Amino acid sequence: MMRGGDVLNVTALTKRYDAKTVVESVNFTLSKMRCTALLGPNGAGKTTTIQMLAGLLRPSSGQIRLLGDASDSDPRRSIGYLPQHPAFYAWMSGREYMIYAGRLCGLTRKAASGAAEELLARVGLADAARERIGGYSGGMKQRLGIAQALIHRPKLLILDEPMSALDPIGRREVMALLRDIKRETTVLYSTHVLHDAEALCDDILILRQGELVESGPLSEVRDRNRQPVIVVETENDEASRGWMERWLQGTKADVLNADRVERGMRLVVRDLEAAREALLLDIARAGVRITRLDIGQMSLEDIFMKAVAE
Numbered sequence: 001m002m003r004g005g006d007v008l009n010v011t012a013l014t015k016r017y018d019a020k021t022v023v024e025s026v027n028f029t030l031s032k033m034r035c036t037a038l039l040g041p042n043g044a045g046k047t048t049t050i051q052m053l054a055g056l057l058r059p060s061s062g063q064i065r066l067l068g069d070a071s072d073s074d075p076r077r078s079i080g081y082l083p084q085h086p087a088f089y090a091w092m093s094g095r096e097y098m099i100y101a102g103r104l105c106g107l108t109r110k111a112a113s114g115a116a117e118e119l120l121a122r123v124g125l126a127d128a129a130r131e132r133i134g135g136y137s138g139g140m141k142q143r144l145g146i147a148q149a150l151i152h153r154p155k156l157l158i159l160d161e162p163m164s165a166l167d168p169i170g171r172r173e174v175m176a177l178l179r180d181i182k183r184e185t186t187v188l189y190s191t192h193v194l195h196d197a198e199a200l201c202d203d204i205l206i207l208r209q210g211e212l213v214e215s216g217p218l219s220e221v222r223d224r225n226r227q228p229v230i231v232v233e234t235e236n237d238e239a240s241r242g243w244m245e246r247w248l249q250g251t252k253a254d255v256l257n258a259d260r261v262e263r264g265m266r267l268v269v270r271d272l273e274a275a276r277e278a279l280l281l282d283i284a285r286a287g288v289r290i291t292r293l294d295i296g297q298m299s300l301e302d303i304f305m306k307a308v309a310e
């Protein structure tokens, strides 16, 4: 069901290559003025999904409805798209590239030129507008890529891994820009970097082997998965190592998941009080020399790891 505040609705979206299904019956809705992160490990189907949304790849089955209008056959009119590996002409200036992108979207030269000027200023490239793209830094190129995707004032901006090829400075520049853009445009972007998703997005979608395994507002996904976490670190002696091994084998009641971490272990537990009591008693009984005991909540990274685990 499309609601008034929805920009795009995807139903049973599927992509098959011969016998291999790479996106399987995916359903989600993007709402107006919200920023959504599409998360998933390598090969989960993020790029395939994005290319279908951008109209570059034909779905095997399923429906993509844009702005409640199934009759608009060319989604490129309402969608701005930045591919994972954009191809720039190094010899063009940023301004020339923007006008070129605008002309490809059907803008007149005058309209493209006006929009180019405004957007280049918006992404902090006004001073570099007449310089060749070949001399731009990674962050500048990516900001130009985002600007060209906005040239026809799309309702939805789709970015495939916009931060993955950038150094920390470039990443910070692009994050700041997206934070600004998401105030007035609906944004969907794919990423491996969970920290970036947490810092920027309102909603998340997690794909695993082509299937959507988690979706919704970040706060709801967090609440749904809210579980206490206990981190224990010990001295590196034989007794402590043996004791930890027994906890890692996962036979203890109340422990949902136990992972080895540097110098210790990390337990996701059902009932914090019960688990803490059992743990402390066991530490005392076994004479384990702990160096750290930390109590917290599952992060988005834990939720992601849980969602994509086999």
Ligand SMILES: Nc1ncnc2c1ncn2[C@@H]1O[C@H](COP(=O)(O)OP(=O)(O)OP(=O)(O)O)[C@@H](O)[C@H]1O
Pocket (backbone or CB within 6 Å): 017, 020, 022, 040, 041, 042, 043, 044, 045, 046, 047, 048, 049
């Ligand atoms: N043209 C194709 N023919 C056959 N299989 C394909 C084709 N394109 C993609 N795939 C497969 O589809 C799966 C999903 O690929 P996709 O690029 O969408 O994943 P991704 O989540 O974007 O991964 P990454 O994070 O590595 O970019 C992969 O297993 C890939 O090998």
